[in-house]
Amino acid sequence: xxxxxxxxxxxxxxxxxxxxxxxxxxxxxxxxxxxxxxxxxxxxxxxxxxxxxxxxxxxxxxxxxxxxxxxxxxxxxxxxxxxxxxxxxxxxxxxxxxxxxxxxxxxxxxxxxxxxxxxxxxxxxxxxxxxxxxxxxxxxxxxxxxxxxxxxxxxxxxxxxxxxxxxxxxxxxxxxxxxxxxxxxxxxxxxxxxxxxxxxxxxxxxxxxxxxxxxxxxxxxxxxxxxxxxxxxxxxxxxxxxxxxxxxxxxxxxxxxxxxxxxxxxxxxxx
DNA sequence: CTTTACGCCTGACGGC
DNA sequence: TGCCGTCAGGCGTAAA
Numbered sequence: 501x502x503x504x505x506x507x508x509x510x511x512x513x514x515x516x517x518x519x520x521x522x523x524x525x526x527x528x529x530x531x532x533x534x535x536x537x538x539x540x541x542x543x544x545x546x547x548x549x550x551x552x553x554x555x556x557x558x559x560x561x562x563x564x565x566x567x568x569x570x571x572x573x574x575x576x577x578x579x580x581x582x583x584x585x586x587x588x589x590x591x592x593x594x595x596x597x598x599x600x601x602x603x604x605x606x607x608x609x610x611x612x613x614x615x616x617x618x619x620x621x622x623x624x625x626x627x628x629x630x631x632x633x634x635x636x637x638x639x640x641x642x643x644x645x646x647x648x649x650x651x652x653x654x655x656x657x658x659x660x661x662x663x664x665x666x667x668x669x670x671x672x673x674x675x676x677x678x679x680x681x682x683x684x685x686x687x688x689x690x691x692x693x694x695x696x697x698x699x700x701x702x703x704x705x706x707x708x709x710x711x712x713x714x715x716x717x718x719x720x721x722x723x724x725x726x727x728x729x730x731x732x733x734x735x736x737x738x739x740x741x742x743x744x745x746x747x748x749x750x751x752x753x754x755x756x757x758x759x760x761x762x763x764x765x766x767x768x769x770x771x
Numbered sequence: 772c773t774t775t776a777c778g779c780c781t782g783a784c785g786g787c
Numbered sequence: 788t789g790c791c792g793t794c795a796g797g798c799g800t801a802a803a
Contacts, residue, residue: 503796534779534798558797575797576781591781610780612797654774663798670796720783722796739796760776762794 502573504635504668505711506722506730507558510579513725514604515553517581518562521598523548530593534574534614537594541617545569545596556623557631557667567619570627574612578723580605632666635704640666642698649689649697656692657685658759660700669704672717672739675764677703679738684770685763686756710735738764 502510523545531537544567554561560579562569571579584601594615596604606615618625633639648665649656659665660674669677678685680703683696692700716722716730719740723729733740737747742755746766755764 506796532780572797574780575795608780609782610795610797612779652773658774661797672796717796720795759774 502558502577502716502722503670503673504555504558505673505708505714505732506716507555507560507573507668508712509716509724509730510573511553511555511560514579514581517602517725518550518598518604519552521550521600521602523550523564523596524599525595525597527595527597528593529588529595530611533593533608533611534572535616537615538617541615544617550598556628557634557663558670559628561622563622567617568622570614570616570618570622570625571606572614572627574608574610574614576610576721577606577608577613578721579725580607580723580727581725630664632662632664635666635668635708640701640704642694642701645697645701646692646694649692652689654689655686655758656683656689656700657761657763659689660704661759661761666704668708671761671763672719672736673704673707673711675739676707676737679765679770680707682770684767685758685765687771738766740764 526542526545528537548564548566550562550564552563554563560571582603582605584597584603591609592605592607594606598604622628649659652659657674657678660669681700683700711717711732714730714732715724717732718729719733738753741753741764744753746753746769748769751766751768753764753766755762
């Protein structure tokens with residue numbers, strides 16, 4: 501489900517509620533996620549204090565006194581902070597009970613997410629070590645994209661969604677950024693000129709910023725830390741708008757599979 | 772090395 | 788009313 505704006509929305513929602521809290525108990529109802537949840541979590545976490553909630557790519561990092569809890573929400577995961585008395589529902593796989601009668605609850609129907617404890621520096625963890633730059637970092641730019649894309653024959657949309665190139669851009673925001681930049685998603689990455697990569701880098705930043713400001717995109721089931729939806733779906737220009745009029749030129753928006761993912765674009769405005 | 776296809780898993784939806 | 792195929796905000800792996 502979640503791309504960078506949704507993860508950042510969750511981070512901002514839970515950070516003030518859990519920072520400084522102490523873990524009292526961990527309940528793993530179903531540890532069968534993308535990687536099995538280690539049973540040692542229930543032994544290690546109680547008594548530990550959550551110092552900060554950070555985000556790297558689409559991962560949340562709960563930095564604690566003696567290590568870090570790495571959380572990924574896959575396609576369908578959500579994290580909420582609830583009163584400890586609220587009973588769990590279907591797919592509420594893990595509860596982290598905190599001081600102050602609050603519970604951090606992980607729900608993930610499809611179980612593509614993961615929850616990993618590491619005592620080492622999480623940014624060097626194998627899950628995170630190979631990730632590309634953050635889209636809001638100074639390392640990310642049109643020049644950077646241009647350089648990385650030379651001799652690459654992949655579709656530019658797949659290139660943009662490659663987390664080793666730049667992190668945080670998933671299927672929704674890739675379509676949106678390419679529309680805003682006026683680039684056809686099936687164009688080979690290595691054949692796109694430098695000036696167009698400058699437009700693309702700017703579009704990525706703008707689309708992600710606006711989506712964060714709107715609290716993320718809720719198409720089906722995204723919910724923030726309070727269980728509420730995000731409102732960026734109202735501002736989506738092309739995603740999930742197959743057959744609707746392009747907001748720029750009025751021609752019908754098209755949908756094609758690119759790299760096994762549905763890709764929305766205007767073939768008149770995007771070249 | 773790069774590129775592509777598929778599987779992981781559950782639920783919702785549309786067609787018959 | 789089922790039942791069956793398809794699809795869904797991600798990612799790791801295998802094969803070519």
